[in-house]
Amino acid sequence: MNKKVVKGIVTAAAAALIAGCGDVEEENTGEGGREGGNNNNLEVDDEEASEEDGDAEASENIENEESNESGAGEGNGQASAEMENTEGESVGTVSFYEEEDVVRVEADIENVDTGYHGFHLHDEAVCEPEEDFTTAEGHYNPDDSDHAEHPGDMPPLLVNEDGTASLSFTTDRFTVEELLEEEVAVMIHEDPDNFGHIPDRYVSEESGEPGPDEETLDTGDAGDRYACGVVEETS
Numbered sequence: 626m627n628k629k630v631v632k633g634i635v636t637a638a639a640a641a642l643i644a645g646c647g648d649v650e651e652e653n654t655g656e657g658g659r660e661g662g663n664n665n666n667l668e669v670d671d672e673e674a675s676e677e678d679g680d681a682e683a684s685e686n687i688e689n690e691e692s693n694e695s696g697a698g699e700g701n702g703q704a705s706a707e708m709e710n711t712e713g714e715s716v717g718t719v720s721f722y723e724e725e726d727v728v729r730v731e732a733d734i735e736n737v738d739t740g741y742h743g744f745h746l747h748d749e750a751v752c753e754p755e756e757d758f759t760t761a762e763g764h765y766n767p768d769d770s771d772h773a774e775h776p777g778d779m780p781p782l783l784v785n786e787d788g789t790a791s792l793s794f795t796t797d798r799f800t801v802e803e804l805l806e807e808e809v810a811v812m813i814h815e816d817p818d819n820f821g822h823i824p825d826r827y828v829s830e831e832s833g834e835p836g837p838d839e840e841t842l843d844t845g846d847a848g849d850r851y852a853c854g855v856v857e858e859t860s
């Protein structure tokens with residue numbers, strides 16, 4: 626786990642939260658106990674901040690990439706989500722490629738507010754703008770773990786001043802086949818994600834206890850849902 630990266634993000638997110646920007650989202654993920662240890666297998670390769678062609682179709686950039694079909698079972702080992710905001714406007718594409726032992730996730734985003742945004746897979750493959758995307762339910766969390774250990778918890782999007790974001794990372798927390806079987810959606814949130822990292826010097830008004838409360842451990846306090854896209858097999 627790249628503690629430096631995550632800690633930096635988390636510190637910023639926690640600061641924002643404490644400053645009162647952390648409108649909590651309504652999610653109904655499980656309440657199961659924390660699963661052991663630091664199980665963060667996400668590996669972030671932040672791509673360079675500048676986008677070469679921010680307004681090009683995201684899929685054009687990535688369609689030519691090699692795909693490895695070995696781990697994918699049926700299908701071609703590729704899937705993607707066309708992201709739309711609550712106004713029904715396109716904000717880019719998130720693509721999933723099965724590689725040797727991991728899935729590579731590539732996000733090519735535009736028309737999103739500058740700054741960090743929570744970025745997750747949610748449980749239901751439903752994106753209804755009229756419902757503010759709440760019908761996509763909570764984080765993809767088949768093992769009933771706490772936030773930051775949900776398989777659907779992904780590194781945050783860093784959106785540049787021009788509204789574009791480019792993110793590429795690998796994860797071994799799911800396979801492309803699994804995402805297609807389980808039927809999930811990608812979600813971009815309004816606010817940063819605190820990854821459940823609330824130090825014990827903060828006491829929750831809700832629980833009266835130090836550290837993260839249940840809401841934080843379900844959601845990461847990433848706020849309202851900004852854009853949503855159903856993960857579908859790429860033909």
Ligand SMILES: [Cu+2]
Binds near residue numbers: 745746764812
């Ligand atoms: Cu989310």
